[in-house]
Amino acid sequence: MKKTLYTQVEGGKGFYLLLAALGAILLAGLGAVYHMEHNGHWVTGMNNQIVWGMPHVFAIFLIVAASGALNVASIGSVFGKKMYKPLAPLSGLLSIALLLGGLTVLVLDLGRPDRLIVAMTHYNFKSIFAWNIILYNGFLALVIVYLWTMMEKRMNRYKEAAGFAAFIWRLILTTGTGSIFGWLVARQAYDAALMAPMFIVMSFSFGLAFFILVLMASYKMTCRPLGDVILARLKNLLGVFIGGVLYFVMVYHLTNLYATEHHGVEAFILRDGGIFTTLFWFVQIILGSLLPLALLYHPATGKNRTAIAIASLLVIIGGIAQVYVILIGGQAYPLINFPGFEVSSSFADGAINSYSPTAAEITLGIMGIAVALALVAVAVKVLRFLPESLADEAVDPHHKA
Amino acid sequence: MSDMKQPEQSRRDFLSLGAKAAAGLTLAPGVVLYTVAQAKPDDQAVSNINRWGMLIDTTKCANGCDACVTACEKENGWGNSGSEKHSSVSQKPQWIRKVELRHKETGEQHSLPMMCQHCETPPCVDVCPTGASMKRADGIVLVDRHICIGCRYCMMACPYKARSFQHEALTDQSPNAPRGKGCVESCTLCVHKVDAGDGTTACAQACAAEGHNAIIFGDLKDPNSEISKVVAKYATKQIRADLGLNPGVRYQGI
Numbered sequence: 001m002k003k004t005l006y007t008q009v010e011g012g013k014g015f016y017l018l019l020a021a022l023g024a025i026l027l028a029g030l031g032a033v034y035h036m037e038h039n040g041h042w043v044t045g046m047n048n049q050i051v052w053g054m055p056h057v058f059a060i061f062l063i064v065a066a067s068g069a070l071n072v073a074s075i076g077s078v079f080g081k082k083m084y085k086p087l088a089p090l091s092g093l094l095s096i097a098l099l100l101g102g103l104t105v106l107v108l109d110l111g112r113p114d115r116l117i118v119a120m121t122h123y124n125f126k127s128i129f130a131w132n133i134i135l136y137n138g139f140l141a142l143v144i145v146y147l148w149t150m151m152e153k154r155m156n157r158y159k160e161a162a163g164f165a166a167f168i169w170r171l172i173l174t175t176g177t178g179s180i181f182g183w184l185v186a187r188q189a190y191d192a193a194l195m196a197p198m199f200i201v202m203s204f205s206f207g208l209a210f211f212i213l214v215l216m217a218s219y220k221m222t223c224r225p226l227g228d229v230i231l232a233r234l235k236n237l238l239g240v241f242i243g244g245v246l247y248f249v250m251v252y253h254l255t256n257l258y259a260t261e262h263h264g265v266e267a268f269i270l271r272d273g274g275i276f277t278t279l280f281w282f283v284q285i286i287l288g289s290l291l292p293l294a295l296l297y298h299p300a301t302g303k304n305r306t307a308i309a310i311a312s313l314l315v316i317i318g319g320i321a322q323v324y325v326i327l328i329g330g331q332a333y334p335l336i337n338f339p340g341f342e343v344s345s346s347f348a349d350g351a352i353n354s355y356s357p358t359a360a361e362i363t364l365g366i367m368g369i370a371v372a373l374a375l376v377a378v379a380v381k382v383l384r385f386l387p388e389s390l391a392d393e394a395v396d397p398h399h400k401a
Numbered sequence: 402m403s404d405m406k407q408p409e410q411s412r413r414d415f416l417s418l419g420a421k422a423a424a425g426l427t428l429a430p431g432v433v434l435y436t437v438a439q440a441k442p443d444d445q446a447v448s449n450i451n452r453w454g455m456l457i458d459t460t461k462c463a464n465g466c467d468a469c470v471t472a473c474e475k476e477n478g479w480g481n482s483g484s485e486k487h488s489s490v491s492q493k494p495q496w497i498r499k500v501e502l503r504h505k506e507t508g509e510q511h512s513l514p515m516m517c518q519h520c521e522t523p524p525c526v527d528v529c530p531t532g533a534s535m536k537r538a539d540g541i542v543l544v545d546r547h548i549c550i551g552c553r554y555c556m557m558a559c560p561y562k563a564r565s566f567q568h569e570a571l572t573d574q575s576p577n578a579p580r581g582k583g584c585v586e587s588c589t590l591c592v593h594k595v596d597a598g599d600g601t602t603a604c605a606q607a608c609a610a611e612g613h614n615a616i617i618f619g620d621l622k623d624p625n626s627e628i629s630k631v632v633a634k635y636a637t638k639q640i641r642a643d644l645g646l647n648p649g650v651r652y653q654g655i
Contacts, residue, residue: 039487040569040582047491048565051553111551111566111583118548122531129530129554185524185644186560335562337515337640338655341502345515347495347562 004086004394006151006384009222015381018221022374029367032360033108041111044361049353050331055109058365061206061323062102062372063136063177064199065316067170068207070095070143072234074170077163083233083395086387087215088163092147093379094214094372095170095207096140101372103136105364128179135173142166151384174200181326188265189330194255198248202319205241209315212238214376216309218386227392228303229399235308239296242315246289249322265333268352269325276329279321288318328355441596452521452540452621453590454649455605456628456637457513461615461654462608464501464512469616472607473497473516476591478575487569494565494580496588497604502655511655514604514616517542517563517588518640518648525555525564534585540621540649541590551583560641563587590618590649621649 009015036044046053073091076084107113123130146166149159178199184190212234219226253270256262269276292311294301301307332353337343343350380386392399441447474480479494497516503509519542525534526542533549536542544555544564556564564587567580574580577593591602605616619628631637637651 041566042487042489042492042568046566047489047568048494048556049491049562051556051566111553111585112549113551115548115550118531119550122533122548124526124529124532126527127530127554129528129552133530180554183528184558186558186641331557335560337561338500338502340506341504341511343500343502345498345500346490347498347515348491349498349500349515349562353491 005388007388008384009380011381014221022370025370028363032363035360045356045358049348050355054357054361055105055364057324057327058368059102059106061320062098062368064203065206065210066095066098067174068203069098069211070170072211074167077160078167089150089385092143093385096143097372097375101368104371105368132176135176139169139173142169174203188333194252201244201248205245206319208238209312212312225389225391229392230390230395235296242289242293268333269329276325280325283321284318287314447537447539449538454621456617456651458615459511459513459654461613462512463613467499468607468611469514469604470497472603476603477578484572492568518561518650521647524558528554528558541592544585546579546584549584
């Protein structure tokens with residue numbers, strides 16, 4: 001196999017147009033942050049019942065996707081699959097970018113973002129949130145080291161070790177993200193050990209979908225060859241991950257459906273929940289899982305690049321819907337403090353809580369994606385992340401045209 | 402350092418002398434005012450000798466009465482006594498609320514106040530990343546408004562929905578409760594009254610003033626306190642006892 005040659009991308013008109021578009025979203029996002037933080041959260045749709053809203057949906061989605069985006073590199077370095085090795089630098093870069101995008105949103109939604117330094121200096125080590133702060137920072141540091149070992153010749157001999165460490169770290173990190181919900185004993189929709197592994201499989205799927213899209217877009221925009229062999233590998237893997245997420249979602253709901261205690265929340269999400277039911281069945285399951293599976297595996301569409309791109313995009317949309325259903329749906333269903341009783345109060349006890357996100361919250365969330373994409377765009381311009389060619393003969397020495 | 406402490410020390414001694422004098426203040430022969438004796442000097446840390454709690458007798462709690470809520474609002478400066486101008490009803494904080502219950506099968510009805518249950522092992526304290534959510538040694542669960550970053554994870558974790566987020570800037574806060582935009586707040590068990598040695602809370606006082614006496618405040622570790630005597634004699638309940646959090650607030654009659 002020929003040695004892979006990595007180069008910076010050329011900064012053409014398209015590149016600067018892309019940066020300008022992302023910059024405009026960033027500006028709009030910063031405007032939304034100013035609006036929310038200057039006035040206070042009363043300008044948002046969030047309240048004392050739905051305490052985490054749209055910004056958190058995007059933040060959690062991006063953080064989950066971030067750890068998954070590193071998988072492509074891990075498959076090369078930890079599992080020794082040669083074909084994935086040229087993709088490793090982009091994989092590492094995308095994981096850092098997505099994490100920073102997610103964290104930006106999370107931090108800018110805080111009630112007191114000015115106290116971020118407090119979160120770095122005061123730790124309650126029983127809090128999974130506090131652990132996550134350490135896990136996120138550690139992940140950034142480890143992946144940067146991993147990238148350094150890949151991109152600096154003298155450090156090459158350490159890249160397997162760095163890749164292995166980053167892989168283990170990312171598994172712990174997503175366990176931490178899932179446990180934000182898994183360890184909430186009070187709420188009907190959470191309090192499940194399954195949340196941690198489910199979030200890990202979700203990360204595989206969302207992260208890879210993001211990776212495929214960024215890979216296809218950057219190769220198309222820079223007119224670099226991207227062969228079918230590598231795309232076929234990636235899309236087949238995405239299909240496996242989509243199936244994995246479906247399996248975990250099924251086990252979660254079946255377990256809840258078996259326990260009478262949870263029939264209320266299950267009926268709410270699966271049948272009576274209005275927007276949540278629609279998002280679950282129509283967006284998460286049909287549009288975000290079954291349709292991409294069909295697109296990726298059907299002989300008529302499985303080799304079609306547009307179909308692969310659409311399938312990846314649908315996985316991302318389905319993933320955002322899934323996080324929305326878990327996060328907002330889980331809060332919309334009331335706490336059960338008095339089983340067997342009809343409950344009412346001035347504080348929405350016993351009531352289904354409603355949430356209408358405002359434009360500011362949605363803009364802040366989308367800003368997270370823009371931050372991630374802008375970071376990737378700038379990084380591939382200034383550093384050598386992208387292989388010159390991912391044509392079939394470049395990635396597979398045994399390939400016969 | 403010790404030199405610097407001396408003036409402060411003598412001031413404290415003087416104040417303490419005053420407190421001692423007040424503790425045994427004889428109003429009339431045979432009538433001695435003892436309440437001030439419970440006041441803890443400000444330089445003395447709270448200890449786990451006490452476990453403050455409340456017992457709410459739902460059979461005495463009147464449907465439609467919200468004297469406890471109004472008293473808490475006034476005492477701590479929220480709700481009708483707060484300065485919120487913009488927050489919607491679902492965004493306005495509620496430290497205490499009246500909950501109406503009706504059993505689906507039997508139709509039995511109850512009315513009761515819900516507030517922070519001051520758990521022995523509070524989930525809000527477990528999840529708080531900075532330690533702003535904390536429990537004092539005497540069992541009172543509070544938010545340290547200096548290090549609360551407004552992440553609201555405690556609100557996700559609380560089984561009783563006892564906490565509220567402050568959605569807007571406030572003015573003229575009550576000195577009893579330092580509330581502010583972007584932080585989380587909840588019932589403090591009238592910690593300022595407890596520390597002043599009042600031996601009661603605004604809600605319990607208001608309930609008694611209405612003649613209901615549905616709320617008993619007291620020290621669960623003092624076997625001679627009224628609350629200890631009642632919980633030792635009658636069946637009382639902790640809400641969501643299945644979670645094993647051992648709340649300091651108990652209910653009778655449900």
